[in-house]
Amino acid sequence: MEMFDLSVVWALIIGFGIMMYVLMDGFDLGLGILFPFAPxxxxxxxxxxSVAPIWDGNExxxxxxxxxxxxxxxxxxxxxxxxxxxxxxxxxxxxxFRGVAFELRFKSRRNRRNRRLWNRAFSxxxxxxxxAQGAVVGTYIQGFETQNxxxxxxxFDWLTPFTVLTGIGIMIGYALLxxxxxxxxxxxxIQAWAYKLTMxxxxxxxxxxxxxxxxxPMVNPEIxxxxxxxxxxxxxxxxxxxxxxxVLFWSVRKRREMLPFLAxxxxxxxxxxxxxxxxxxxxxxxxxxxxxxxxxxxxxxFLLVGVLFVLPFVLGYTxxxxxxxxxxxxxxxxxx
Amino acid sequence: xxxxxxxxxxxxxxxxxxFHAIFPVFTIGLASYLALLHGLFYTTRNPAWDRLAALxxxxxxxxxxxxxVSGIVMSFQFGTNWSNYxxxxxxxxxxxxxxxxxxxxxxxxxxxxxxxxxxxxxxxGVHLFAAIMVALGTFISTFWILAANSWMHTPAGFEVxxxxxxxxxxxxxxxxxxxxxxxxxxxxxxxxTGGFVVAGVSAWxxxxxxxxxxxxxxxxxxxxxxxxxxxxxxxxxxxxxxNTLEHQPTKLAAMEGNWETMEGAPLLLFALPDRExxxxxxxxxxxxxxxxxxxxxxxxxxxxxxxxPREEQPPVWIVFWAFRVMVGLGxxxxxxxxxxxxxxxxxxxxxxxxxxxTLRLMSITPFIAVLSGWVVTESGRAPWxxxxxxxxxxxxxxxxxxxxxLFTLLGYIAVYGVVFYAGTYYxxxxxxxxxQEQEEEKLVDDxxxxxRPWSASHTPLDDNLxxxxx
Numbered sequence: 001m002e003m004f005d006l007s008v009v010w011a012l013i014i015g016f017g018i019m020m021y022v023l024m025d026g027f028d029l030g031l032g033i034l035f036p037f038a039p040x041x042x043x044x045x046x047x048x049x050s051v052a053p054i055w056d057g058n059e060x061x062x063x064x065x066x067x068x069x070x071x072x073x074x075x076x077x078x079x080x081x082x083x084x085x086x087x088x089x090x091x092x093x094x095x096x097f098r099g100v101a102f103e104l105r106f107k108s109r110r111n112r113r114n115r116r117l118w119n120r121a122f123s124x125x126x127x128x129x130x131x132a133q134g135a136v137v138g139t140y141i142q143g144f145e146t147q148n149x150x151x152x153x154x155x156f157d158w159l160t161p162f163t164v165l166t167g168i169g170i171m172i173g174y175a176l177l178x179x180x181x182x183x184x185x186x187x188x189x190i191q192a193w194a195y196k197l198t199m200x201x202x203x204x205x206x207x208x209x210x211x212x213x214x215x216x217p218m219v220n221p222e223i224x225x226x227x228x229x230x231x232x233x234x235x236x237x238x239x240x241x242x243x244x245x246x247v248l249f250w251s252v253r254k255r256r257e258m259l260p261f262l263a264x265x266x267x268x269x270x271x272x273x274x275x276x277x278x279x280x281x282x283x284x285x286x287x288x289x290x291x292x293x294x295x296x297x298x299x300x301x302f303l304l305v306g307v308l309f310v311l312p313f314v315l316g317y318t319x320x321x322x323x324x325x326x327x328x329x330x331x332x333x334x335x336x
Numbered sequence: 337x338x339x340x341x342x343x344x345x346x347x348x349x350x351x352x353x354x355f356h357a358i359f360p361v362f363t364i365g366l367a368s369y370l371a372l373l374h375g376l377f378y379t380t381r382n383p384a385w386d387r388l389a390a391l392x393x394x395x396x397x398x399x400x401x402x403x404x405v406s407g408i409v410m411s412f413q414f415g416t417n418w419s420n421y422x423x424x425x426x427x428x429x430x431x432x433x434x435x436x437x438x439x440x441x442x443x444x445x446x447x448x449x450x451x452x453x454x455x456x457x458x459x460x461g462v463h464l465f466a467a468i469m470v471a472l473g474t475f476i477s478t479f480w481i482l483a484a485n486s487w488m489h490t491p492a493g494f495e496v497x498x499x500x501x502x503x504x505x506x507x508x509x510x511x512x513x514x515x516x517x518x519x520x521x522x523x524x525x526x527x528x529t530g531g532f533v534v535a536g537v538s539a540w541x542x543x544x545x546x547x548x549x550x551x552x553x554x555x556x557x558x559x560x561x562x563x564x565x566x567x568x569x570x571x572x573x574x575x576x577x578x579n580t581l582e583h584q585p586t587k588l589a590a591m592e593g594n595w596e597t598m599e600g601a602p603l604l605l606f607a608l609p610d611r612e613x614x615x616x617x618x619x620x621x622x623x624x625x626x627x628x629x630x631x632x633x634x635x636x637x638x639x640x641x642x643x644x645p646r647e648e649q650p651p652v653w654i655v656f657w658a659f660r661v662m663v664g665l666g667x668x669x670x671x672x673x674x675x676x677x678x679x680x681x682x683x684x685x686x687x688x689x690x691x692x693x694t695l696r697l698m699s700i701t702p703f704i705a706v707l708s709g710w711v712v713t714e715s716g717r718a719p720w721x722x723x724x725x726x727x728x729x730x731x732x733x734x735x736x737x738x739x740x741x742l743f744t745l746l747g748y749i750a751v752y753g754v755v756f757y758a759g760t761y762y763x764x765x766x767x768x769x770x771x772q773e774q775e776e777e778k779l780v781d782d783x784x785x786x787x788r789p790w791s792a793s794h795t796p797l798d799d800n801l802x803x804x805x806x
Binding site: 078079080082086095096100107151152154295307314 | 414416431435436740
């Protein structure tokens, strides 16, 4: 039984799931945030068409992560959700409206008023969901007030200047994922618009990430310790993030189509890893490690069997749907 | 007035669960019906089966989508409003809910797309296989959810260490004492729901003379199914009741409206239960009948609600009346199914406008019956979350305030209101424009939409079917 540590295995699985979610739902939430600023209705069609076949597959990872947490690390579930009560509600409401908008906007082709309504549902839903997710990250850095594994803080403890900043940071970051995705998937004036937006968004991301990086060790002495303590290796990750930013800058100037998106994924990936190693193995900050938060080994094992069976299928399906819907999306043309 | 987070959380959960339950109870039955239609088309090559399959696949796509959306919200409710419960029972509930999610995704990833979009693109045999797998998937999902729910009623296979449930036997925990009855009762309910909805819609198509050939077949099939299943459900319900008598006697007593344990108890048809006075203010019943049904003896002993201390009694009034609504509707359904058999002579079943109109109205009744059945079993469990072990008050999130719970309750009502309105409105349009072949071809050409569950139906949402410059 002691061959491998189930809690570590589960932490890796859930960490992987959350990363997949952030990378994949990030760009389609980003498109929703950019939606109101699009040059025209045709551009909005292209934006929505470029993600319509894959967005719910992307959200699969959120649900898989949520259910996995309850099964493997119930403490996370029972502290995070009450602490972020209002935020979780806003995120769910945002995602629901957005999901319905995906379905019904296309069915409202002929009625302009209806269409505007679904446009708004899509952009507001995306913006609120993105902000709420950023606030979760901020709250995770900030930590939770608990007693004997029970959340004891108030309803709005999560809402601080710091979490507002992380919320806005994620919104801008997702928007950047959105523009670079659009560079990849569109052409002509829509692509030109996406190129134009990418630079200022990147600068904004750089500024906000810098502020958060300075602020984080100040809100959290333990992270300070780790960053400036013994483990200098951690500094590789921000260095890689900066490298990705440079690649993004360069590839946009060179009008590359694929590279900007990959570079932006890299920015998110290395920032995420940076956050994880700053905290590992704490999962409910400031006090609880993955082993404190774990469910019974028997339960973790029971669930592991099913997850390991299904994960290849979900990955395969994900890869397959991206492959089927590869290539440019053109105005007035949907997928079949 | 002080806002009570516990009460509001219970209302919120009841609202979300009830709203969610409507969709799976329909899709489970419908998925099997789709598999059957595909099978019939595959073996007989009669295009009528294909036309029916095309319509009901669209309906399935819309309802399935609504079920998924409301289900996601539900899974987060455990953590937001019942965090102590989640923490204590996660060793069991966590893996089971996860397995439900895993099944649903596995099914969606592998087969739902083929079922919804494969018509004419994949070989018929593959399409049929996908339909069967989707139907199977809905049952596996039901299996996990009902195992989790049954365990809360009749917990088994666990030990409690420091307030946390640890599973000692997965087999005992999953196949807990009430699980087989609950699963069967629910599965039959799903088939009956599907049967009455399909019968109602087919009846409407017959009333307006649309695709008579296919819809007569559909109606006839449904009526045979209902003729068998509605009495079967009464029988299954009776067995479930006996199981409840054994494991949750107080709940059963509340269903019967019986306050004091007695021999030769009457079956109450009408009563006004009064919890203050611990008795009924008015009763109208059949002497000895309750004892006869429950113990198969005229003088058999039926437990009374007063056996449980007052604070451990469920809300008798709700349980008593919800039970009567469910049973009453059940008998109504049996009556309609028998009428159908009677009208079959001379093919009157397709002609009698009165009967067809009745069937149309009946399509809503299984939903009401299922929801009231749900109320009986869940309210009957009160005040327990895990029967006899953990109460609602112990399971609720400690940091939750009444204001927060009220805010999200109103929020969910608003969100679901919009979803339900848009979904139902859209569904009625799918049905209204369904089963007319040429029309559909035209609509397909009009709409170049991406591959999404609802894109399986090409009906537009706008009322105005003539193009308007936009």
